[in-house]
Structure formats: structure tokens, C-alpha cells
Amino acid sequence: MEASLFAKFYNYFLLVVKYVSCNFKSHMEYRGAFLSQVIAMFLNNSVWVIFWVIFFNRFPVLRGWEIKDVITLWAIAASGFGIADTICGNGLEIPRLITRGQLDIWMLYPRKLLPHMLLGRMDATACGDALFGYVVYIGFVHPDILHFIMFVALTLAVALVFIGFDILSGSLGFFIGNSEALTLELRFAMITFSTYPLNLFDGAVKIILYTLIPAGFVSYLPIQALRNLSLTDAFLTLLGGIGVILVGSTIFHLGLKRYESGNLLEMRN
Amino acid sequence: MHNVVHLDNLNKVFKLKTGSFFKRSEREIQAVSNISLDIPKGQSIAFIGPNGAGKSTTIKMLTGILHPSSGQASVLGLTPWKQRDKLAYKIGVVFGQRSQLWYHLPPGDTFELLAQIYNLKKNDYQKRRDMLIERFGLSSFLDIPVRRLSLGQRMRAEVAASLLHAPEIVFLDEPTIGLDVIARQELRDLIRQWNQEEGLTVFLTSHDAGDIENVARRVIVINHGQIVLDDKVSQMRRQYLASKVLAVKFHEPPLSPAISGISILKSSQYTLKLEVDTNIIPIEQVVNEVLKLGPVADITIENPPLEKVIAHIYAQGNKLAPDRNDNET
Amino acid sequence: MKHNYLQASAKYFWIAKITMRSNLAYFGEIGSRFIFLAIILYIFMCLWRVTYTDTGATYLGDFTFAQMLWYLAITESIILSTPDVSQKVDEDVRKGTLSIHLIKPLSYPLYFLSMTFGERIVRFTMNMCVGACVVYFFVGPIGLSLKGILLFSLAIPLAFILDFLTYFTIGLAAFWLEDTRGLRIIYSRIVMVLGGMLIPIELFPDFVQPIIKVLPFSQIVYGPAKLFVNPSSQFLFTLLLQQFIWVCLLTLFMQYIYKLALERVHANGG
Numbered sequence A: 001m002e003a004s005l006f007a008k009f010y011n012y013f014l015l016v017v018k019y020v021s022c023n024f025k026s027h028m029e030y031r032g033a034f035l036s037q038v039i040a041m042f043l044n045n046s047v048w049v050i051f052w053v054i055f056f057n058r059f060p061v062l063r064g065w066e067i068k069d070v071i072t073l074w075a076i077a078a079s080g081f082g083i084a085d086t087i088c089g090n091g092l093e094i095p096r097l098i099t100r101g102q103l104d105i106w107m108l109y110p111r112k113l114l115p116h117m118l119l120g121r122m123d124a125t126a127c128g129d130a131l132f133g134y135v136v137y138i139g140f141v142h143p144d145i146l147h148f149i150m151f152v153a154l155t156l157a158v159a160l161v162f163i164g165f166d167i168l169s170g171s172l173g174f175f176i177g178n179s180e181a182l183t184l185e186l187r188f189a190m191i192t193f194s195t196y197p198l199n200l201f202d203g204a205v206k207i208i209l210y211t212l213i214p215a216g217f218v219s220y221l222p223i224q225a226l227r228n229l230s231l232t233d234a235f236l237t238l239l240g241g242i243g244v245i246l247v248g249s250t251i252f253h254l255g256l257k258r259y260e261s262g263n264l265l266e267m268r269n
Numbered sequence B: 001m002h003n004v005v006h007l008d009n010l011n012k013v014f015k016l017k018t019g020s021f022f023k024r025s026e027r028e029i030q031a032v033s034n035i036s037l038d039i040p041k042g043q044s045i046a047f048i049g050p051n052g053a054g055k056s057t058t059i060k061m062l063t064g065i066l067h068p069s070s071g072q073a074s075v076l077g078l079t080p081w082k083q084r085d086k087l088a089y090k091i092g093v094v095f096g097q098r099s100q101l102w103y104h105l106p107p108g109d110t111f112e113l114l115a116q117i118y119n120l121k122k123n124d125y126q127k128r129r130d131m132l133i134e135r136f137g138l139s140s141f142l143d144i145p146v147r148r149l150s151l152g153q154r155m156r157a158e159v160a161a162s163l164l165h166a167p168e169i170v171f172l173d174e175p176t177i178g179l180d181v182i183a184r185q186e187l188r189d190l191i192r193q194w195n196q197e198e199g200l201t202v203f204l205t206s207h208d209a210g211d212i213e214n215v216a217r218r219v220i221v222i223n224h225g226q227i228v229l230d231d232k233v234s235q236m237r238r239q240y241l242a243s244k245v246l247a248v249k250f251h252e253p254p255l256s257p258a259i260s261g262i263s264i265l266k267s268s269q270y271t272l273k274l275e276v277d278t279n280i281i282p283i284e285q286v287v288n289e290v291l292k293l294g295p296v297a298d299i300t301i302e303n304p305p306l307e308k309v310i311a312h313i314y315a316q317g318n319k320l321a322p323d324r325n326d327n328e329t
Numbered sequence C: 001m002k003h004n005y006l007q008a009s010a011k012y013f014w015i016a017k018i019t020m021r022s023n024l025a026y027f028g029e030i031g032s033r034f035i036f037l038a039i040i041l042y043i044f045m046c047l048w049r050v051t052y053t054d055t056g057a058t059y060l061g062d063f064t065f066a067q068m069l070w071y072l073a074i075t076e077s078i079i080l081s082t083p084d085v086s087q088k089v090d091e092d093v094r095k096g097t098l099s100i101h102l103i104k105p106l107s108y109p110l111y112f113l114s115m116t117f118g119e120r121i122v123r124f125t126m127n128m129c130v131g132a133c134v135v136y137f138f139v140g141p142i143g144l145s146l147k148g149i150l151l152f153s154l155a156i157p158l159a160f161i162l163d164f165l166t167y168f169t170i171g172l173a174a175f176w177l178e179d180t181r182g183l184r185i186i187y188s189r190i191v192m193v194l195g196g197m198l199i200p201i202e203l204f205p206d207f208v209q210p211i212i213k214v215l216p217f218s219q220i221v222y223g224p225a226k227l228f229v230n231p232s233s234q235f236l237f238t239l240l241l242q243q244f245i246w247v248c249l250l251t252l253f254m255q256y257i258y259k260l261a262l263e264r265v266h267a268n269g270g
Helices: A002-028 A031-058 A067-087 A089-099 A103-107 A113-118 A124-141 A145-170 A180-194 A203-210 A221-227 A231-261 A263-267 B055-062 B084-088 B107-117 B122-135 B151-163 B181-198 B209-215 B233-239 B283-291 B306-315 C002-055 C065-080 C085-095 C097-103 C108-139 C146-175 C181-194 C206-214 C216-220 C222-229 C233-268
Strands: B003-018 B025-040 B044-048 B070-075 B091-095 B169-173 B201-206 B218-223 B226-232 B243-250 B262-267 B271-277 B296-302
Touching: A002 A031, A002 A067, A002 B107, A031 A067, A031 A124, A031 C181, A067 A089, A067 A124, A067 A145, A067 A180, A067 A221, A089 A103, A089 A113, A089 A145, A089 A180, A089 A231, A103 A113, A113 A145, A113 A231, A124 A145, A145 A180, A145 A221, A145 A231, A180 C002, A221 A231, B003 B055, B003 B201, B025 B055, B025 B226, B044 B055, B044 B181, B044 B209, B055 B070, B055 B169, B055 B201, B091 B151, B107 B122, B107 B151, B122 B151, B122 B181, B151 B169, B151 B181, B181 B201, B181 B209, B201 B209, B209 B233, B218 B233, B218 B306, B226 B233, B226 B306, B243 B283, B271 B283, B283 B296, C002 C065, C002 C108, C065 C108, C065 C222, C085 C097, C085 C108, C085 C146, C085 C181, C097 C108, C097 C233, C108 C146, C108 C233, C146 C181, C146 C216, C146 C222, C146 C233, C181 C216, C206 C216, C216 C222, C216 C233, C222 C233
Parallel strands: B044 B201, B044 B218, B091 B169, B169 B201
Antiparallel strands: B003 B025, B003 B070, B218 B226, B243 B271, B243 B296, B262 B271
């Protein structure tokens, strides 16, 4: 039983590798455009990193946070987000797949629908984000090997949070006629709140940031984990990621029942 | 147990919410109503009907995408909407308008990915792939990105991809849509050969009468969600596809035709449109007669559109073929 | 009689409905702008409230807490109203529509300027109305005077023209480059950083401030926004002078590039 579970996991891992390589090859057909998108993301993210450098040059400490912490926060958020949409780029497309009836194709494969469908696409700008986080973390913070390993693990856990949130916000498409705008706004809120230290915000907002818009699992716990090399905080981050994924996939499967009943038909065409 | 597909009183009702936000009303649409059907192994059937007749809804229920409102179905001994993952290993599906090939990659790359998705063993996969490449004539464009292939090449690769995991039944939803005459004929031949030589069960939807004549042995016509005809294609050809439409343009005003077995649909100074009943008079004889009427500038022969065939079926008050198992296999 | 009356009114309801629907797209944009600005400005408010509290200062770089937020609302509105001049010029160059424009009896650069200027004014005004509502809700009013608004509206046109000149020239680069998107992104991010979109120039390191203040980027974003929260005729005068000098320099540069581009059109026949 254990062996078969491991075999299953390994099998899906091979599938992930295959999809990433297909996606990458696909992007390499237009390597110029791909490269410029990666560079664009670097430049874009640099704007905020430069802002923080200027800010902390004036005000060296902000509620106990130093420049190193905020840069680490940016690195983790960018890499986590980037990894999520490099591997599971279709997460961003869920509302469109639903409203255009394109889940059909994914339902005809002998694989678990949700994870398999998520693998189907890779976002080129996300590769830039993923890379940016690592470059900035190594370049700015100069971590030792222990911190670096912790950083890698945390970016993976944070990627889970973002994948879960993509599923969650995308699944609104099952319930609301045209959810694309709302989904985009929710994602914007999630990404923006993820890139500012959590302790800037009041208690009530903090509750929202651990529930509705789970940015707290990006902008606080991972930083605590790295600062104190605290396994508890790292574990809580992972738990958050798994939690968001569970909630997201529950809502997705509830919505899928509506899709299978065909009563969403009103919004197609 | 010879039946690959068994449908028993299958129904699908959609609830449609219509109207504006303030005046919401719910309307029920019976997309498929009480369809019962058996398809023996190795048969090739054409499932036809006008747009909105319930063709895609039926295919979606047979492949497990949609749940029926009531009724039973079994495909290869599985209930599609309950055992979708298991069924997926055994069926192949081609949607004419939705590709499973990767647009920016050569077809070969998609094949590799499919081998991984379906967990095909390396040796089996390579043998199967090489055979498909040869039979479908893919070798010349296997390494060219799909976006640069012609539509005909693309559809051939598409059908080959759906056969890679050796399915026992293949569903083809409007596979020839948009293809030119030659590509269309090539694809029909391939599908027919595969059905006859490999014993593959073929379930084809189309609204092109040519697809039906060239691929299928049995034809099922549905309209408004109901089966209105279930018969051998040869029988249907005699009864309903017997009439052809002949449109002729003349350089000079023609004489008026006096040929038995034809009726004049339209006639103007230089043109003539005739309906020919080929049970009474062969088409070449009609053409010969028409040539005598005056100097001909242009001439076309067409099958009647499907809508007309269906109207014809209704007009004859045709009941469902009573002995469905009597079909050729 | 009653029947007719009903029919007539149904017709007008129908017209009203169609009109509303055709404007819905516009309202939709305001809606998403509103959410965008509300989130951004809320986060900025939290960030600067903590900063003002922790430092115990009333003024940070000449700005009170409320002024700081109004400043940021304006800079965001300016940046968000950036029109896609480069993309359009780039397209005209690649598709060859540029040579068609040359036949017409009007100057291509001026035609483009007038077109995008109008568009930007409308979009900027809309952003600013939304931003002002949000920031008013968060921190209340700052002392606005008629004079302040007047000075501000004098500084805006040259700022937009400055921005236009660069984007237009970048679009022309399509004659020589395979892809102008890279240049466009580099320029737009420089405007964000050196323009002071996220933080006023006064809070930059002291030694870079004089340099940044004479560069054109700060005159597009920082200058007008500062003038809005802290109106001063002296500041306006300096700003206008600097903007004027830069507009002249960049116009000369643009004209030069445009001339080279036209030579290419004539040499290749478009």
C-alpha cells in the first residue's frame, strides 16, 4: 500500500516534469518574447525593492522589521508566486476554462482533473518572478546554507498558498456568470497584501489576511521562520498552504458538480 | 456483452435561467429525451442531426463529462459519469473544433506527453506510435510545429493522437469540419479502414451527409433530443439520400425539360434547379438530357441538406426501426 | 388606449436599457480602478501611519501624514493614466501605416500628441476623482485652495507632453529594433522610481536629490503632485522652467530621430 502510494506520487512527479518541459519548449519557440517577459518582470519587481531600499535608508527600523526582512519578504513572495504559476499556470485561466466549456478536454484524460488541468500551461512572466526572488535573496541577504535551504522550502510552501488561492478565486467562475474581473481583483489584493509586512495592519484586517485573502502565510510566518530558523513557523506556513489548497479544491469540486449537471450552459456562447 | 455502448432511456434536462436580474425565470430544456440504444463491438455508427438536436449532449454523457437527468448508460461495461477516469483509458475522443495537440510544438511532442498521461509502456508506445505514423502518413510533418501544418494534416495528427492509447471505441465530434474536399476524403478513408481492419468501434457525429455515406454502416438520426431514425446507411441512402439537387447554368435560355423522375425547384431565364430521384432515373441520364436543353455554362450536383432529409423522414411518418439488433456489424 | 401608452413607454425603457448597457463597460473600469486604488492607498496609509507614529514626526520631508497620502494618490493617478503611445507608433511603423499618415496634410507627431493628450486628460481626471474619494475617506481633506488647483493644472500639460515625447521616440525605435517593448518597460519603471511614485524625492538619500530633481522624470510625477499638496508659485515657476527646457531638448531629439526614420521610409518606399 505504501509502495503504491509512493509509485503514484512518483508517477505524478514524472508528469509534472513532462509538462514543464513541454511548456518550456513551447515558450522557446518565441525565445525573444520569453526572455523579454522575464526581464520585464525583473525590472518591474526592482521598482519595489528600490523603494524599500530608499525607505529604510531614511527609517532603518519599521515595527521591528529591517531592510533585510522586507527584501526577504519580497523574495519569498515573488518566488512563491513565480513557482506557482510556472508549474500551475492554468490556475490563472480557470474562469476562462469554465465559461468557455474547455474543462471538457481535461475531463477526458485518465488523470485527476484538478491537478492535471493546473499543469497545462506555464506563465512566462512567472518564470521571471521565480528567478527574481532567488537572485534578490542571494544577492541582498547573503544567506548561509541553512537559511538558503529553509528559503527554498518556504518558497515551495508559499507556492502552495498561491496555487490554492488561484483555485479558490478561479472557482468563482462556477458560481458567478462572468467572474473574470472579480477573480483578477481578488488576485491583485492577494499579491499586493503579500508584499507588505503583516504587522503594518490592524487586528481586524489581520484576520482577513489569514482567511479570506490568506496573505499572512506569505508576509509574516515565512519571515519569522527564516529570522529565527523556526521550524514551527515554517511548519505553520506549510500548513497554511495545504489548508488553502484544501479549501480551494473543495470549492472547485462543488462547482464542478454544477458544471457536470450542464446547468452552467446559460453562459456559454 | 457484445454491446460496447448500451443506453437505456437516457434523459437530459437543462435548467436555463433567463431574463434580466429582476425578472428571473427558469426554463427547462429537454436536450435528450428517452434515448435507448445498443452499439455492438466493431460497428461504425453515424450520429446525426441538425445543430442543437442533442448530439454533443449525448457524446458528453457517453464520455462522462455530463451527468444525465435520468436513465442508464454503460460504455465498455462502465458507467461513464461514475467511472470517468477508468473509462478514459479505453476511449478516444476527437473534437473537430478543439485540439489536444500543442499549438507551438510538433505533433511528436504531444504524443510523448500523451504516453506519459496514459502511462503507456515504452515499448508498446513506440510500436503503436510508429504504426500510427505510417498509417496516417505523419512522418513528413512529425517535427513541424502544429501551427504551421495544414488543417488536413492537423486533423490526421489529431485522430492519430486519440488512438495512441489503443482505445476500444472512438468518439469523433464533427471531425471533418472546415476541411477541404480532398483532406475530408482522406480522413474518412482512414477512419473507415481503422474500423474495418482493427475492429475499432466508431461513433461519429456530423452534419455532412458525405461523412455518413463514406464512414458509417449504421446511421442514427436525432432531432429535438429524440431518435427519429435508426437504420443501415445503405437503406438510408436508398430512401432518403436518393434525391440529388442539380443546378445548371446555361449560356442561352434552355428548353423546358420533360424528364420523368425530376421536379423543378427553381427556373429562371438562364438557370435551372432540379431535384432528381435517383431511384427512378440515374443521375448520369439526367445530365445527358439536360445537356440537350441548351448550351450549358456550369453544372453542380449536391446532396440534399440534412435538414431536408429529416423533414423527409417526418413526412414519411417513419417509425423507429423496430429491430435494431438486425444491423450489419 | 391604455395598450398604446404601455407600448410607448416600453420603447423608452428599452432605449434607456441599451444606453445603460453601452456605458456599463466604462462604469466597470471605474469599479476596478476604485478597488485597485483603494487597496494600494489603504496599504500606503497603514505603512505611513506606522512610520509617522514610530518616528513621532509631524512632517516627513515637508509632508504631513495626510499630505503624504494625497501626494501618493496623485502620483498613482498620473502613472495609471499613461497612454500606450509607443505600442501604437510601433504598430504603425511595422504595418506601414506610418507612410499613409505622411500623405495627409498634418504632422504625424502633432496628430499623435493631440490624440493621446485628450485621452490622458480624461483618464487622469477619472483616476484622480476615484483616488480623491478614497483618500478623503481614509485621511480627510487637506487645505485645498483654488489657487493650488490652478497651479496644479498649469503644471500638468507640460508633464504629459514630456512623457509623450519619450514614448513617441521609443515607438519610432521600431525602425531599428526588433522589439521596442524592452525600452518601453525600462523607461516606464525609471519614471516610477525616479519620478517618486512610491515615495517623495525629499526622502531619497540627500546626495541624489539635486540630480533627480533636475531630471525630467520627477517633473512628470513628483512635480505636479507636490504642487497639489503644497501649492507655491515659486515652485511652479521653477518646475515650468525645467519642464520647458526638457520639452525643448526632447523635441529636438525626437525631431532628429523622426528625420532619420523618414529617411528610411523614403529610402525603402515605406
